[in-house]
Amino acid sequence: MSATATTTPPVGTSENAVIELERVTKVYRTGSIAVAALRGVSLTIAQGEYVAIIGPSGSGKSTLMHILGCLDTPSSGAYRLAGENVSGMSEAALAEVRNRRIGFVFQQFNLLSSMSAWQNVELPLVYAGVPRAERKERSMHALAKVGLSSRVLHRPGELSGGQQQRVAVARALVTEPDLILADEPTGNLDSVSAADVLRLMDELHESGRTLVLITHDTEVASASGRVLGIRDGLLIENDVRHVESIR
C-alpha cells in the first residue's frame, strides 16, 4: 500500500463528525441494584481521526465501546453516527447500521473457524447483500491490503495470531465503513505481531479512515493522534504526552 498524503480535517465541526455523543448515560439494572456504567459522556470524533480511549477495567470503557459500536443502546442521551441518530433504533435497524458503517476488530479475533480467510472477510458483504463475484473481488482486495494475499484459503486455525488479527482487520475494512472500532486489538498478540497490527492501524489512518481504539495499554494508546481517558463512567480529554496521568 502506498502512503498517500492526507490532510487532517478540522476537528469538532458537526458537518464532518463521524461520532457525536451527547450526555450519554448507561445504567445496568440487576434486580433492585442499578449500576451507572456511563454517567453523561459527550464526545465528538471527526472524519479521519485516530482516537484511543484508555481506561482501567471497570471504568466503563467496554460499555462506551458497545454504544459506539451500536451493539448496545444508551439509557439516555443522543448518539449520532455519521449524522444518523441511532439512539432509538430497533435491533434490526441497528444491525443494518453496524453492517454499513462500522468495522469491528476484537481482542479475540472472532473469526469463524470453519471458514477460510476470505470467507471470513466476505461475511459482512454477505449480510449487506453484495453479489458473490463482487464479494470475492472485494475480500481479496482487503486481504491484499493487510498483506495476506498468499493465505486466502487458509482457515484461522492454520494462521498465526498476528495473521488472524490481520484477517479480522481486512474483514473490518471490506465494507469501507465510516468507523473502525478496535477493542484491545493487540491484547492477545506477542509484541512483534502487536507492532504489525498497530502499523496496519497507522496505515489505515493515513489512508483517511476514522479509527477508535479501546485499550488499557498506554503504549498502544500512544500510537493514536488523540487520547481520551475514561474513569468511573466519565471521559477525560488528554494530550498524548500526558497519558500517564490518567492511570
Add this chain to the structure above:
Amino acid sequence: MSWLETFRTGINGVRSHRLRSFLTVLGILIGIAAVILTVGLGEGAQGQVTSEITALGSNVLTITPGSSTSSTGIRQALGSASTLTMADVHALASPVDAPDVKAVAPITSSSEELVAGSSTWTTTVQGSTPSWLNVRGRTLAQGRFIDDQDVTDHAAVAVLGATTASELFKGEDPVGQTVDVGASGVPVTVVGVLTSTGSSSSSSSTSDPDDLLVIPITTGAERIFGGTSRNSVSSIALQARSSGDLTAAYQEADHLLLQLHGITTASDADFTITSEQSLISTATSVDHTLTILLGGVAGISLLVGGIGVMNIMLVSVTERIREIGLRKALGATPAVIRRQFLVEASVLGLVGGALGALLGIIGATFLPSVVGDPITISPIAMVGALVVALAIGIAFGVYPASRAAHLAPIDALRTE
C-alpha cells in the same frame, strides 16, 4: 441476505459439526425408517391377503356350514355341522331358481398325505366337479381337468396344483403318473396340472393356492374322505354371472337354502355366505389395525427424534453464542439469524428423512427373507416420510432459532 446465502450458511453450520449432526440425524433416520417399514409391512400383508382371496376366483360367493340348532334346541358352533349337501348344490345350479348364478362347485376337502414313488407330500385334497375350474378362475398348464364322466364314474383321477406337481415329481411329467392318496393309499392317475397363480410364494403352505390336489367329488366321498354322511360337502363355491349380479346371486342362494333347509328365520340360518369382498375387508381391517398400532409406535420414535433435534439445536445455540454475536455485530439481523438456524434444523430433518427412507428401502429388500412377509414401499409413504421429517426439523427448530435470534450481541460476544 438472500435465501440462497442463508441456505449455504445453514449447510455450513451442519457440516462443520459432522459428528453431532450425524447423531442428531440418527434419531430422525431411525424414526423414518421404522415408519416406512411398518407401513410397508402392513401394506405388504394386505396385498398378500388380497391376492390370496382374489385367487379364489372372481365374482365368487362361498357358502360354508354355519351354526345350526339341533332338534333338541342346542345351538352348535359355526362350521361344526355338515349342513350343506349335494341336494343344495343341485338346487343352486338350477337356472330357474337361481338365475344369477353362473356356476356352482361343491367342495369337500381334507388334508391328506400323497405318495408318488419315493416322494411324500402332504397337501389339501379337494373333491369337486368340472365347474371348479371356472368358479376358481383357474387354467390348466397341461393335460385335462376332471370331467362329468369322471364324476359319474367315481373315476380315480386327479389334477395337481403347480407346487404339488413339482414337489411330487420334481420336474418329471406328472400326467399319466399314479399318486397314492390318504392313509389307505388310494391310487389315482394324474390327468392334468393347473397353471401356477404366482400370487404367493410364502412359506405358509396352507394358504398357497398352487398346493392342492383336485379329484372328482364322488371319488373323494366314496374312497378317500369317508365319514358318516357321504352326501355332505365342506363348502359350496358360487360364481355370479357378473360382479353386478353378485348381490342378486347372494339373495337367491340365501333364499333357496333357507327354503331347502326349512328355516323360517334368517338369523337361524345354518350356513354362512361370504363374498370375496367381505373376506378382503375383514382381513384388511385386521391388518389395518396392526399397521396403525405399529405405525403409532414408529411415530413416537420419530417424535423422540424430533426432540433430539431440538435438544441439539439448543446446545448448538449455546455453544455458538460467540458466532451468533459476531454475525450480529457484522450486520446479521435477528430474522437472518433465525432463518439460519431454521435452515440448519430443516437440513438435519431432511437428511434424516432421506437416509431413513434409504434405510427403509434397504430394509424392505432384505427383511422379507427373514420375516417371511412381503414389504411394500409406496412412493406416497416415501414422500410423506420426507415431508414429515422436514416438518419435524422445522417444528423443533423454531424455539432454538428464536432463542438465537434474540441473543443480545454484547452478551454473545462477551462470553468466553
